[in-house]
Amino acid sequence: MSKTIKNLKQFSTANERFEGAHLxxxxxxxxxxxxxxxxxxxxxxxxxTNTGCLEVSTAVYPYTSWDSSWIHIGFxxxxxxxxxxxxxYNAKKRxxxxxxxxxxxxxxxxxxxGSTYDIGFQWLSGAVERGHxxxxxxxxxxxxxxxxxxxxxxxxxxxxxxxSPAGRVSYGEKKMKKDxxxxxxxxxxxxxxxxxxxxxxxxxxKLQKSLETEGPCFINAMSACTTEWKFDxxxxxxxxxxxxxxxxxxxxxxxxxxxxxxxxxxxxxxxVRDYLGIQGRFKHLFKPENQHVIEQWQKDVDARWEYLQRxxxxxx
Amino acid sequence: MQKVGWDEVSAGTILDSFSxxxxxxxxxxxxxxxxxxxxxxxxxxxxxRVLKPxxxxxxxxxxxxxxxFCPDTSIISRDKKMIGIDYDHCKGCGVCVEVCxxxxxxxxxxxxxxxxxxxxxxxxxxxKKGE
Numbered sequence: 001m002s003k004t005i006k007n008l009k010q011f012s013t014a015n016e017r018f019e020g021a022h023l024x025x026x027x028x029x030x031x032x033x034x035x036x037x038x039x040x041x042x043x044x045x046x047x048x049t050n051t052g053c054l055e056v057s058t059a060v061y062p063y064t065s066w067d068s069s070w071i072h073i074g075f076x077x078x079x080x081x082x083x084x085x086x087x088x089y090n091a092k093k094r095x096x097x098x099x100x101x102x103x104x105x106x107x108x109x110x111x112x113x114g115s116t117y118d119i120g121f122q123w124l125s126g127a128v129e130r131g132h133x134x135x136x137x138x139x140x141x142x143x144x145x146x147x148x149x150x151x152x153x154x155x156x157x158x159x160x161x162x163x164s165p166a167g168r169v170s171y172g173e174k175k176m177k178k179d180x181x182x183x184x185x186x187x188x189x190x191x192x193x194x195x196x197x198x199x200x201x202x203x204x205x206k207l208q209k210s211l212e213t214e215g216p217c218f219i220n221a222m223s224a225c226t227t228e229w230k231f232d233x234x235x236x237x238x239x240x241x242x243x244x245x246x247x248x249x250x251x252x253x254x255x256x257x258x259x260x261x262x263x264x265x266x267x268x269x270x271x272v273r274d275y276l277g278i279q280g281r282f283k284h285l286f287k288p289e290n291q292h293v294i295e296q297w298q299k300d301v302d303a304r305w306e307y308l309q310r311x312x313x314x315x316x
Numbered sequence: 317m318q319k320v321g322w323d324e325v326s327a328g329t330i331l332d333s334f335s336x337x338x339x340x341x342x343x344x345x346x347x348x349x350x351x352x353x354x355x356x357x358x359x360x361x362x363x364x365r366v367l368k369p370x371x372x373x374x375x376x377x378x379x380x381x382x383x384x385f386c387p388d389t390s391i392i393s394r395d396k397k398m399i400g401i402d403y404d405h406c407k408g409c410g411v412c413v414e415v416c417x418x419x420x421x422x423x424x425x426x427x428x429x430x431x432x433x434x435x436x437x438x439x440x441x442x443x444k445k446g447e
Contacts, residue, residue, distance in 0.1 A: 008380040012393040017341050020389040020405025021359040027409035031387040042342040062317065063356035064331040067341040067349075103340070200384050226409075234410030237385055 003042055005204055014039035022065040023057040027233025029223040029240065030054050030139050032197040034110070037137065040204045041211055043104040044068065046089075048082040050120055051075040052112030053146045054139060076120035078109035079127040079136055086132045106211045107134035113154035114144045117178050128187045128216040135210045135217045138180065141225035149228045153178045156248075157300075158293045159281045161228070166284040171293050176300070184218040185254035191217040193253035193263075197224075198240035202251055202263050209253075222249045230280025239278055246270040247305050252312075260311045272298045317353040357405075361388075365408035367425040370435040371401055375422035382412035382423060419443055 005011045017038040024031050030053060038045065045068040049055040055072045058065040073081050086107045092098045111120055116138040124136060143161055144150040151161040156177045160166035164173040185192045191213040195203040203221070210217035224240050226233045243249045244264065251264040273294055276282040285293050335352040338344055351357045378398050383391040390406035392399050413423045419442055426435045 008384055009378065009396040012380040012383045012396060012398075015342055015345055016389050018389060019355060019357040020402060021356040021361045022388075023361070024387065026364065026387070026407035027411055028387050031389075032385055035387075035389060036384070038342075042340070044340055044342075058356070059331065060356075061325070061329065062319065062331065062354050063359050064333055064354060065356040067333045067338075067355075197385070232410075234414045236387075236409075236411055237415055 003040075005040060005201075005208075008200070011039065011200075011204070017045070017067040018058075019065045019067060021063070023060055024053060025225075025227050025233065027226045027236045028053070029141075029197050029225070029236050032236075033137070033139060033195075033203075033221045033223060036197070036200060036203055037108065037207050038068070040207050041106060043106045043211070046082065046085050046105060046107045048072065048078040048085070048109045050078040050109075050111035050115035051146075052115055052139075053141075054110055054112065056146055075115055077123050078111050078115070079120060079124040079134070082107045082109040082134050083127040083130065083132040086134055107132070108211075109134060109136045111136065111138050112144075112146070113138060113140040113142060114146075114152040116140075117153045117180055124218075125187065128184065128189050128218070131215055133214050133216070135207075135219065137219045137221055139223040140180075140220055141223045141228065142177070143225060143228045145225050145228045154180070156297075158276075158285050158290070158297065160284060161281070171284060171290045172281075181218075181220050181252075181254065184220075185257045185260075187216075188257040189218055190215040190256055191253065192257075193218075194220045194222070194249065194251055196222040196240050196244050196249055196251060198237045199244060199251060199264060206253060206263070228281065230283075231278060235278070242270060242275050242278060246272050246275040247301050248272060248275050250305060250308055252308055259315055260308065262308055262312050272301050360404040361407055362404055365406065365428050367408045367410065368403065368428050368430075369401055369406065369408070369410070369412055369423045370426050370430075370432055371398070372422045372424075372436060372439055375418050375420065375439075377418055377422075379417060381415040381417060385411050385415050387411065 018035050047070045049072050071081055093101055142154045144152055149161050150163040151173055154177055155173045158172050160172040166172040181194050191210050193206040195206050210219055224236050231239055245266040252262045254260050331354045332352040333355050334350050336350040376398055383393045388405050388407055390402040392402055410425050413425055416423045420440045
């Protein structure tokens with residue numbers, strides 16, 4: 001059972017289970033998301049992590065930053081590993097060989113966007129289809145940040161990365177971002193949501209809901225990357241604020257693949273231009289010859305927001 | 317702690333978080349935990365810092381914004397009160413200063429070599445509206 005969290009003061013009494021002195025960059029949003037997950041529940045946690053920034057930085061030999069059971073095996077199989085652990089737990093419970101069968105246990109897998117959208121997608125899809133009781137959290141920083149900033153299928157149009165560099169001929173990444181939340185919703189998963197670390201209350205609510213829901217749940221967490229998005233480390237939260245308020249990352253949830261609820265509606269919707277302007281990876285879009293990309297961005301974001309609102313009304 | 321070379325580490329390494337069995341770490345306060353040498357809690361990243369946050373207890377309203385957004389588990393809060401900064405684990409990113417809502421801010425960045433007492437004596441005055 002998750003504890004009730006009414007306000008930040010009460011939330012701050014949690015006993016931290018994610019230790020400092022991990023080697024993530026200063027100002028990285030990954031650890032904010034992981035901390036909130038581990039602080040929002042008092043249940044035992046069984047965790048796994050795909051290869052990626054989070055894994056290489058929190059288990060640097062000879063140190064571990066995790067105060068719960070945690071496993072890393074391959075680039076693609078955090079979902080499979082935790083599904084296996086869950087299957088074993090259930091089998092042992094059935095046979096009566098668990099030492100402490102009444103202790104509540106939650107199974108959580110973490111993956112970056114590279115290992116979720118691209119490399120681990122087949123494994124994630126399989127684990128969701130089999131219906132294991134686990135939560136998968138994608139830390140979406142829109143780039144392979146761990147290996148030096150190559151594009152992934154989460155990289156949005158116009159972003160300059162090491163494998164889609166902007167220059168005289170190219171304006172950077174040419175393809176649209178994959179709609180992973182929609183794809184996971186189409187699996188018929190009982191709970192799918194998109195969160196951002198700056199809206200901590202919305203995030204804690206969704207994380208707790210996903211832990212309590214039986215069956216496979218998927219959370220796409222925006223994780224602003226100071227290194228690859230190219231902004232100052234202290235601005236992680238303000239960049240996230242602009243991303244949410246410009247509707248580039250709308251916050252919503254899909255229940256049973258049908259009911260879509262928008263959980264946050266910005267009072268003042270900011271133009272996408274504001275979001276692009278504060279990041280170095282979109283700097284080249286402000287040249288006169290690339291203005292059409294910004295216009296395209298705005299059109300896409302508006303169309304997406306319209307789609308989400310229509311779907312919320314339709315309840316299908 | 318005994319360290320071994322890269323060719324002596326066996327495939328599949330287990331790193332212990334605690335030196336004794338802990339039933340559920342969520343129910344044990346950090347100061348009461350038997351941390352093992354292999355827990356990164358025992359390590360330090362203080363040498364990453366160029367600027368450090370300094371905390372002014374007199375202005376703080378214990379809103380805990382810094383606590384929830386700190387990426388390095390370096391804001392120490394006990395019993396709903398902010399009691400200090402963990403300088404062993406803080407990397408000096410400055411997120412806590414950015415999210416601090418008080419006027420003037422109760423957390424400010426100073427150079428790593430500055431003395432904390434001296435920093436507190438140079439604290440800026442309250443800003444008036446429109447300043």
